[in-house]
Amino acid sequence: MVKIPLNKPSLIGNEIKYVRDAVRRGQLSGDGFYTKRCNALIEEITQSPKALVTHSCTAALEMAALLCDLGPGDEVILPSFTFVSTANAIVLRRATPVFVDIDPATLNIDPARVAAAVTPQTKAIFAVHYAGFPADMDALAEIARAHDLVLVEDAAQALGSTYKGRPAGSLGDLAAFSFHETKNVISGEGGALTINNPAFVERAEIIREKGTNRSRFIRGDVDKYTWVDVGSSYLPGELISSFLCAQLEAEKAISARRLSLFDRYQEALTPLADRELVQLPVTPSDTIGNGHMFYLLMPDQNMRHDFINFMRERDVITPFHYIPLHSAPAGEKFSRTHGDMAVTKRVSDTLVRLPMFFDLGSEVEDVIDHVNDFFSQSAPQRSGA
Ligand SMILES: Cc1ncc(COP(=O)(O)O)c(C=O)c1O
Missing domain, CATH: 3.40.640.10 (Type I PLP-dependent aspartate aminotransferase-like (Major domain))
Incomplete structure (x- = not known):
């Protein structure tokens, strides 16, 4: 379960x-x-x-x-x-x-x-x-x-x-x-x-x-x-x-609930971003989001892999997202690219999504605690390695 x-x-x-x-x-x-x-x-x-x-x-x-x-x-x-x-x-x-x-x-x-x-x-x-x-x-x-x-x-x-x-x-x-x-x-x-x-x-x-x-x-x-x-x-x-x-x-109540969860993640995890351990979502000044997703960009793919496993061991599911379409088998067959795709590749390699749904209650604090634990346990060892 x-x-x-x-x-x-x-x-x-x-x-x-x-x-x-x-x-x-x-x-x-x-x-x-x-x-x-x-x-x-x-x-x-x-x-x-x-x-x-x-x-x-x-x-x-x-x-x-x-x-x-x-x-x-x-x-x-x-x-x-x-x-x-x-x-x-x-x-x-x-x-x-x-x-x-x-x-x-x-x-x-x-x-x-x-x-x-x-x-x-x-x-x-x-x-x-x-x-x-x-x-x-x-x-x-x-x-x-x-x-x-x-x-x-x-x-x-x-x-x-x-x-x-x-x-x-x-x-x-x-x-x-x-x-x-x-x-x-x-x-x-x-x-x-x-x-x-x-x-x-x-x-x-x-x-x-x-x-x-x-x-x-x-x-x-x-x-x-x-x-x-x-x-x-x-x-x-x-x-x-x-x-x-x-x-x-x-819709208004659903977006409001999700935005309050989004804001909580943002507030609690900003200190990690300030220490440049993760990158958090950026809300452009002329934009209001709908709290659909909260993601983290990890420093590299290995650390993302360790993070997903660390969270799974604590029963928290934090998956990555899209594999770039241009590099997928059908993408190679049917499409082409214009210019380099460096940002797409980096984001695809390092992004993880945190739990986000209407009924997510005080468990959001557990997720935040586990994220902080990961960085206090793993990150120093990694950067010192
Ligand atoms: C960006 C984007 N486009 C299209 C779709 C497809 O949506 P649907 O499952 O309703 O067909 C999704 C679904 O996740 C999506 O994220």
Whole structure:
């Protein structure tokens, strides 16, 4: 039995009540009462004019790639330090992911490197908001405008975060969210696409509805619906949306709880950072995070390995994160890089994540104590070795 896991899905209150209500209402397929309510709640949280729930962030990213009209020969610039779905959406369209390095402070895509990687083949930028902290979207939007590129946010981890006062999900032409059970707001599996560029709205509805204009039919705009474009089945059923609705209604409380845990870690571990034993997350001054993740960057890979084992022996799970996509077997086959990837490699080798979930209580103090024990026991021996 693991004493303190990295993540634990938590029920906030009305989930089961709403699932029962969805059954009572008699529609279990999508686009019923709860789908509409979730779309409206996501529009409220993100301040985006249009949200569509999907069955995952992976699905929302695939929709974004279809909306970008990607095809063979097209290129999309993105970070290599991300989840595989960011790149797979591009590869599924037979376009080429072009990976660039990340900023060493924020771990988000570096706009200067994006600008340097643009070619006549570039069609889009997929920016990831790592750990829930928005990427530098104004700088990326300027590059996108200058080269007529679509700017897509992979906001899988960023629901509730803001950048210069504007919420994640409202910052690009399109944005993809995840409600996987490891995220802040959850429905087991789940996601959403927000659409800020009105040119994409009608086609997004069609793509989500198997390439048909069924959404227009439901609104009464056309008297029958038919196959009008490429598409797939990206619409979740009402059971998922009813559960998600209860979580979305509690988004502020969930983010607040996680941010208080984040602040506690930050306060307690800053002395280690002051002694340059670890690097802690950096919150840019114009950004408010959502407490999605708290990570440490260790001095080197060996020390990270020892740390993970030390914590596991004390029943605390502190895993590393992404293996750089450009160096993975499929990355070598389907993608290319622009510029060196030194920061990506170092971060991938040295990052560990600390337990973070809504129901994490006083155990946060145990985690902090164990982290401090590790450095008081291991670090001096190592630096003296
Ligand atoms: C950055 C990023 N993009 C995409 C995804 C995929 O999300 P989902 O599991 O909802 O498809 C994840 C999931 O962890 C992620 O972290």
